[in-house]
Amino acid sequence: MRAYNFSAGPSQLPLEVLEEAQKEFLDFAGTGMSVTEISHRNKKFEEIVNEGTALLRELLNIPDDYAVIFVQGGASQQFAAVPLNLMHKGKADYVVTGNFAKKAFQEGKIYGDAACVASSEDKTYTYIPDVKSIPFREDTDYVHICANNTIFGTRYIEFPETKAPLVADMSSDILSREIDVSKFGVIYAGAQKNLAPAGVTLVIAKRDLIQEPLSICPTMLKWKVQDENNSLYNTPPCFSIYMATLVLRRLKRLGGIKAINEINEYKAGLLYDFIDNSDFYTNNVEKKYRSIMNVPFVTPDKDLDAAFIKGATERGLVSLKGHRLVGGMRASIYNAMPVEGVKALIEYMKEFEKENKA
Amino acid sequence: MRAYNFSAGPSQLPLEVLEEAQKEFLDFAGTGMSVTEISHRNKKFEEIVNEGTALLRELLNIPDDYAVIFVQGGASQQFAAVPLNLMHKGKADYVVTGNFAKKAFQEGKIYGDAACVASSEDKTYTYIPDVKSIPFREDTDYVHICANNTIFGTRYIEFPETKAPLVADMSSDILSREIDVSKFGVIYAGAQKNLAPAGVTLVIAKRDLIQEPLSICPTMLKWKVQDENNSLYNTPPCFSIYMATLVLRRLKRLGGIKAINEINEYKAGLLYDFIDNSDFYTNNVEKKYRSIMNVPFVTPDKDLDAAFIKGATERGLVSLKGHRLVGGMRASIYNAMPVEGVKALIEYMKEFEKENKA
Numbered sequence: 041m042r043a044y045n046f047s048a049g050p051s052q053l054p055l056e057v058l059e060e061a062q063k064e065f066l067d068f069a070g071t072g073m074s075v076t077e078i079s080h081r082n083k084k085f086e087e088i089v090n091e092g093t094a095l096l097r098e099l100l101n102i103p104d105d106y107a108v109i110f111v112q113g114g115a116s117q118q119f120a121a122v123p124l125n126l127m128h129k130g131k132a133d134y135v136v137t138g139n140f141a142k143k144a145f146q147e148g149k150i151y152g153d154a155a156c157v158a159s160s161e162d163k164t165y166t167y168i169p170d171v172k173s174i175p176f177r178e179d180t181d182y183v184h185i186c187a188n189n190t191i192f193g194t195r196y197i198e199f200p201e202t203k204a205p206l207v208a209d210m211s212s213d214i215l216s217r218e219i220d221v222s223k224f225g226v227i228y229a230g231a232q233k234n235l236a237p238a239g240v241t242l243v244i245a246k247r248d249l250i251q252e253p254l255s256i257c258p259t260m261l262k263w264k265v266q267d268e269n270n271s272l273y274n275t276p277p278c279f280s281i282y283m284a285t286l287v288l289r290r291l292k293r294l295g296g297i298k299a300i301n302e303i304n305e306y307k308a309g310l311l312y313d314f315i316d317n318s319d320f321y322t323n324n325v326e327k328k329y330r331s332i333m334n335v336p337f338v339t340p341d342k343d344l345d346a347a348f349i350k351g352a353t354e355r356g357l358v359s360l361k362g363h364r365l366v367g368g369m370r371a372s373i374y375n376a377m378p379v380e381g382v383k384a385l386i387e388y389m390k391e392f393e394k395e396n397k398a
Numbered sequence: 399m400r401a402y403n404f405s406a407g408p409s410q411l412p413l414e415v416l417e418e419a420q421k422e423f424l425d426f427a428g429t430g431m432s433v434t435e436i437s438h439r440n441k442k443f444e445e446i447v448n449e450g451t452a453l454l455r456e457l458l459n460i461p462d463d464y465a466v467i468f469v470q471g472g473a474s475q476q477f478a479a480v481p482l483n484l485m486h487k488g489k490a491d492y493v494v495t496g497n498f499a500k501k502a503f504q505e506g507k508i509y510g511d512a513a514c515v516a517s518s519e520d521k522t523y524t525y526i527p528d529v530k531s532i533p534f535r536e537d538t539d540y541v542h543i544c545a546n547n548t549i550f551g552t553r554y555i556e557f558p559e560t561k562a563p564l565v566a567d568m569s570s571d572i573l574s575r576e577i578d579v580s581k582f583g584v585i586y587a588g589a590q591k592n593l594a595p596a597g598v599t600l601v602i603a604k605r606d607l608i609q610e611p612l613s614i615c616p617t618m619l620k621w622k623v624q625d626e627n628n629s630l631y632n633t634p635p636c637f638s639i640y641m642a643t644l645v646l647r648r649l650k651r652l653g654g655i656k657a658i659n660e661i662n663e664y665k666a667g668l669l670y671d672f673i674d675n676s677d678f679y680t681n682n683v684e685k686k687y688r689s690i691m692n693v694p695f696v697t698p699d700k701d702l703d704a705a706f707i708k709g710a711t712e713r714g715l716v717s718l719k720g721h722r723l724v725g726g727m728r729a730s731i732y733n734a735m736p737v738e739g740v741k742a743l744i745e746y747m748k749e750f751e752k753e754n755k756a
Contacts, residue, residue: 043430047437050636058424058432065420072401072714074416076595076641079405079717112470112597113618116632120616147617232633237434239470239597239635256614258478259505260471274474275590277597278408279637283434356430359437 044381047359048190048334048372049212050232052381057286068282075282080275088285089271095288096242099296102221107245107267110281114230114241115140115211117261119147121243122184122207122226123154124257125250125264131180133157133204138165138189139365144209148184151254157183164366165192167326171200180204182225188213190233191363193336193370194329199223205249212333214242215291216375217301225249226263233333234375236284239277291375300375307373307382308332314386320393338368339396345369348392357385402739405717406548406692406730407570408590410739415644426640433640438633446643447629453646454600457654460579465603465625468639472588472599473498473569475619477505479601480542480565480584481512482615483608483622489538491515491562496523496547497723502567506542509612515541522724523550525684529558538562540583546571548591549721551694551728552687557581563607570691572600573649574733575659583607584621591691592733594642597635649733658733665731665740666690672744678751696726697754703727706750715743 045052061075068075069084078085093108102108111117122144123132130152134145136159148154157176158169176183183202188195190212199206205225214229221227226245232238245263253262265273271281294300312330315321315337323330323337339345345368352360362368373382403410419433426433427442436443451466460466469475480502481490488510492503494517506512515534516527534541541560546553548570557564563583572587579585584603590596603621611620623631629639652658670688673679673695681688681695697703703726710718720728731740 041430042424045431045435047435047440049633050435050437053432053435055424058434062420062423065423066400066416071716072399073403073716074411076416077403077405077408077411079408080596082405082717112472112475112635114470114632117470117616117618120618124616150614150616230633237637238438238633239638256508258475258482258508258616258619260475260478261616274472275407275588275596277470277635277638279595280597280635358429358431359440 041356043356043358044377044384045358046371046373046377046385048233048363048370049230050238051372051374052376053237053283054287054290054376057283057290060286061283076279078278080272080278085278086272088282089276092281092285092288093271095285095292099215099288099291100219100221100244102244105247106221107243107247107250107263109243109263109266110271110276111241111243111266112239112277114238115209115228116143118209118228118241118243119144120150121261121263122182123148123151124261125253126205126207126226127152127181127254128252129179129181131177133176133180133183135159135169135174135183135185135200136161137168137186137194138192140209140211141186141189144184144186165189165194166324168194168196168329171196171198174200176200176202176204182207185209188331188333190334190372191365193323193325193331193334195331195333197328205246213331215297215300216304216333218297231280231284233372235287236280238280240280240284303379304332304373304375307377307379308335310382310386311335311371311373314389318393320397321389333374334370334372336362336366336368336370342367344396347396351392352388355388357388399714401714401716402735402742403716404729404731404735404743406591406721406728407588408596409730409732410734411595411641412645412648412734415641415648418644419641434637436636438630438636443636444630446640447634450639450643450646451629453643453650457573457646457649458577458579458602460602463605464579465601465605465608465621467601467621467624468629468634469599469601469624470597470635472596473567473586474501476567476586476599476601477502478508479619479621480540481506481509482619483611484563484565484584485510485539485612486610487537487539489535491534491538491541493517493527493532493541493543493558494519495526495544495552496550498567498569499544499547502542502544523547523552524682526552526554526687529554529556532558534560534562540565543567546689546691548692548730549723551681551683551689551692553689553691555686563604571689573655573658574662574691576655589638589642591730593645594638596638598638598642661737662690662731662733665735665737666693668740668744669693669729669731672747676751678755679747691732692728692730694720694724694726694728700725702754705754709750710746713746715746
């Protein structure tokens with residue numbers, strides 16, 4: 041039985057994409073080779089890279105003066121790449137809205153005067169600071185934010201207007217909602233939530249910002265080098281890029297970002313409405329900032345949480361355990377989670393409540 | 399028809415491994431999820447990581463005081479990680495025996511006094527400098543070599559005895575021949591030749607050498623951090639690690655490194671013997687240093703080389719084009735290339751010679 045996989049990442053992929061990949065796993069595009077074996081210099085593979093970046097440009101409406109590259113190491117590696125590519129004056133502002141935002145900030149401090157100019161740590165990251173009243177500093181190289189906070193289930197609903205280029209970690213909401221790329225200097229995202237299997241990371245960067253990485257920047261972390269080499273400076277993570285291209289094709293077939301955004305709002309709406317109408321389940325996030333990708337919730341007590349997760353797993357509703365920093369449950373409902381998966385979860389929640397309500 | 403894929407990397411994988419992966423592609427280990435979707439915190443996935451590292455320890459007889467970790471970015475990223483983890487005194491020696499050895503050297507120069515203490519560039523990298531007469535400097539942090547040179551088809555047949563820790567890029571010969579790991583400080587290898595699909599890189603490092611990475615080292619490049627987190631500091635390239643574990647299981651079934659080394663010597667012997675007995679094909683490498691993984695060769699003229707490659711492709715003998723730095727042909731015959739593939743190549747070479755000999 042296929043599970044409904046609520047993992048925060050790596051996470052569920054579209055079944056049709058998996059089936060397509062399985063079907064041609066031994067013979068990619070009539071080459072007589074698996075896509076896992078083919079040279080990255082093979083034309084058929086270059087076509088996959090080009091198609092993937094073209095689909096990203098089309099779906100996200102990325103301006104021509106932005107690089108679109110596939111790199112490795114996940115968002116965690118980009119936490120270093122951001123200062124190593126951008127921190128020329130040695131000064132950057134960070135907004136700390138969760139665990140990964142904080143890690144990015146800490147990595148920034150290695151390379152210069154990184155300051156936390158706003159944080160929601162005071163209320164366990166259950167909100168996003170008002171973007172209009174953040175005291176950004178003068179003369180910074182960039183402002184770093186995390187657009188959607190996977191662990192705490194929050195997201196920006198509007199982005200700050202900043203003098204310095206805005207850099208956003210969009211690992212957990214890339215391709216899930218419409219964004220205006222031109223408002224950002226750099227967007228990066230680990231692929232394993234909305235784009236592809238783990239192993240590839242997307243970077244979208246305004247080209248004029250990335251021309252002079254710091255001298256201590258490892259060559260492989262230089263976005264400029266990856267851009268100039270069409271993501272083929274060295275052997276890329278071919279299989280993950282191939283899967284990303286299949287996922288992007290499907291997203292286009294579905295109607296693009298606008299269409300998936302509506303589906304995502306609908307799915308999240310079902311779940312939040314159910315939770316809000318229940319006096320058994322609770323989500324602690326300030327409503328305005330609720331993520332439509334990651335929905336943390338709890339029952340009235342920890343033992344019930346554990347029982348909930350156990351029962352869910354037995355029904356094929358898997359990876360619902362919340363992050364250790366938050367506890368309870370978390371339903372990650374990325375692009376590939378079908379509406380039926382959310383409905384099945386709600387059905388189970390109803391039954392569990394009925395059986396366990398005091 | 400399945401091709402015989404002579405690509406230098408990504409390269410042919412064992413058919414039985416591909417078939418196994420295809421079979422369980424939609425349902426990994428009874429989880430109801432694809433291995434491309436499963437959380438890296440899932441026990442079933444942790445078991446895969448642990449099995450992979452345990453098999454590496456067993457097959458390569460890796461001492462307990464060495465870390466065995468899976469990282470990202472390929473060997474090219476390790477070219478920076480090596481100095482960033484090891485260059486405490488700011489001084490390192492490099493032996494430059496090819497294109498990647500040179501790139502590693504150039505990356506080393508970013509971080510300190512990296513010197514090329516020996517090179518075979520004078521003869522287009524067709525030999526390995528005599529390891530007994532290399533003028534290594536005093537007080538260096540490490541000596542860096544590339545064990546097998548993919549582009550030029552050479553390999554070390556003995557390794558230098560060095561005071562400083564010996565660091566080796568073994569991307570193109572890891573697991574292909576017996577080595578004494580204890581003679582090395584660090585061994586690293588991109589997986590896409592003998593281990594797994596592209597996207598994962600193996601690092602084997604003596605733990606006492608890696609305890610204090612440079613302060614400017616990105617967290618993701620710190621081997622210590624990856625070691626302490628069992629390669630799960632952040633989301634790893636799960637699918638490539640899974641495939642590596644399947645490849646390692648097969649290697650163990652085959653009889654381990656000793657067995658595969660014999661097969662590799664046999665395959666390479668067939669091809670070199672044929673070339674040496676021909677007055678049509680030539681391999682320019684000094685015999686003693688010939689690689690058993692990468693066999694470059696040429697016909698008497700460039701137009702014939704092009705015709706050779708075209709005809710080979712039509713027969714399903716693919717990716718035989720030599721690197722642009724060398725021209726001609728190159729047959730990469732890694733662990734997964736069956737003896738039949740080499741024999742099919744030789745058959746074709748015979749026919750082509752017959753048809754085209756002046």
